[in-house]
Amino acid sequence: MSAGTTTTNSSGSVVAVLRSRYVPRLLSASLIGRLPTGMAPLAILLTVRENGGDYRLAGLLAALYAGSAAVCGPVLGRLIDRTRQVPVLLSSAATSTAAFLVLGLVDPVRSVAIGAVAAVVAGAATPQLEPCLRVLWEHVVAGEHNIRAAFSLDAATQELIFVCGPLAVLGVTAFGGPSAGLLAAAAVGMLGAAWFATARPARVWRGTHVERHWAGPLRGAGVLRLFAALVCVGATIGAFTVGITGYAEVAGSSSAAGLLIALNAAGALVGGIAYTAVPVAHREDRRLLVLLALLALGYLPLVLVLNVPAMAAFAFLSGCALPPVLASAFALIARMAPEGTLTEAHAWMITSFGVGNALGSAVAGTLVDLVSPAAAFTLAVACACLGTTLTIRRLLT
Numbered sequence: 001m002s003a004g005t006t007t008t009n010s011s012g013s014v015v016a017v018l019r020s021r022y023v024p025r026l027l028s029a030s031l032i033g034r035l036p037t038g039m040a041p042l043a044i045l046l047t048v049r050e051n052g053g054d055y056r057l058a059g060l061l062a063a064l065y066a067g068s069a070a071v072c073g074p075v076l077g078r079l080i081d082r083t084r085q086v087p088v089l090l091s092s093a094a095t096s097t098a099a100f101l102v103l104g105l106v107d108p109v110r111s112v113a114i115g116a117v118a119a120v121v122a123g124a125a126t127p128q129l130e131p132c133l134r135v136l137w138e139h140v141v142a143g144e145h146n147i148r149a150a151f152s153l154d155a156a157t158q159e160l161i162f163v164c165g166p167l168a169v170l171g172v173t174a175f176g177g178p179s180a181g182l183l184a185a186a187a188v189g190m191l192g193a194a195w196f197a198t199a200r201p202a203r204v205w206r207g208t209h210v211e212r213h214w215a216g217p218l219r220g221a222g223v224l225r226l227f228a229a230l231v232c233v234g235a236t237i238g239a240f241t242v243g244i245t246g247y248a249e250v251a252g253s254s255s256a257a258g259l260l261i262a263l264n265a266a267g268a269l270v271g272g273i274a275y276t277a278v279p280v281a282h283r284e285d286r287r288l289l290v291l292l293a294l295l296a297l298g299y300l301p302l303v304l305v306l307n308v309p310a311m312a313a314f315a316f317l318s319g320c321a322l323p324p325v326l327a328s329a330f331a332l333i334a335r336m337a338p339e340g341t342l343t344e345a346h347a348w349m350i351t352s353f354g355v356g357n358a359l360g361s362a363v364a365g366t367l368v369d370l371v372s373p374a375a376a377f378t379l380a381v382a383c384a385c386l387g388t389t390l391t392i393r394r395l396l397t
Contacts, residue, residue: 137154230349233356269323
């Protein structure tokens with residue numbers, strides 16, 4: 001297939017998905033409602049620093065937010081599977097919004113306990129828009145190929161959350177002060193969740209009434225290995241982010257870190273859109289194995305630690321395989337999750353990736369301090385390779 005044909009097929013797949021009824025609304029609402037995830041870390045940092053707090057407190061509050069979101073996501077996912085999307089989404093969004101308002105209006109430096117509780121609640125009540133959207137794809141998009149294209153488009157566009165989120169914080173804080181970032185996160189989170197929840201597909205969706213095992217989707221060995229592989233993928237991304245920041249500082253151009261991370265996100269966006277043209281896999285677990293290997297290969301050139309222009313090209317290249325990996329994992333879990341547990345299963349995928357990202361960031365930070373940025377990039381490649389080995393055995397039976 002020529003490059004021109006691939007581009008045409010990619011565009012055709014994206015257009016076919018976006019022309020499906022409700023898709024533009026659901027996808028847009030999901031992205032808006034998930035913007036607080038990309039806004040909160042920077043907004044918390046700016047608020048704490050403005051009130052005279054140190055980076056240790058800012059890091060603690062950001063970690064409490066992210067950690068509670070990772071822990072409670074599957075709980076909310078299980079509740080949605082057993083009931084409906086709308087009441088859980090709206091109640092959790094209202095709770096998270098209220099917590100963001102408290103965090104923005106109360107001085108988190110003078111009232112550390114209140115700030116800590118607000119950060120925990122804001123994260124724990126994060127609306128599960130991402131799992132809900134993935135559950136709805138098969139109801140709003142016709143045809144197996146288009147469903148797979150929707151998964152890929154979903155994985156690609158979520159890069160916008162982590163690009164637009166910080167930019168939105170910088171924009172509103174320039175006019176309203178540091179706490180405006182948290183207030184804006186409260187507003188957009190509620191707006192996106194309400195817009196999503198009032199769409200007809202979300203309103204009519206009902207959980208399946210079946211007998212469930214207490215472990216939910218975790219009881220399958222293949223599912224556990226898939227989640228472990230996603231921990232490794234998250235660690236790869238976390239190690240890259242820290243490593244590229246350390247590289248930019250060593251290279252004498254700290255500002256280049258933002259550009260290199262943005263290029264990595266741009267590569268992911270391009271890779272995700274291109275992947276929409278790929279046919280449905282006969283064995284999705286075999287395809288995931290290949291994609292994970294490509295992810296590892298994409299990060300390998302970074303270990304060379306060349307000049308900034310070369311690293312810019314490699315940063316773009318390294319991002320290309322991530323959305324296909326995630327899209328393949330989404331399609332795979334849809335086949336593997338026991339009946340009545342799909343929302344929870346997708347929430348566990350998010351948790352797995354988030355845990356890996358945190359671990360990769362922490363270890364990479366130590367490596368940058370004690371060894372070099374190249375060591376952090378080596379860690380990124382090693383984590384991707386480990387994820388690949390976890391999928392060598394068949395996940396589907």
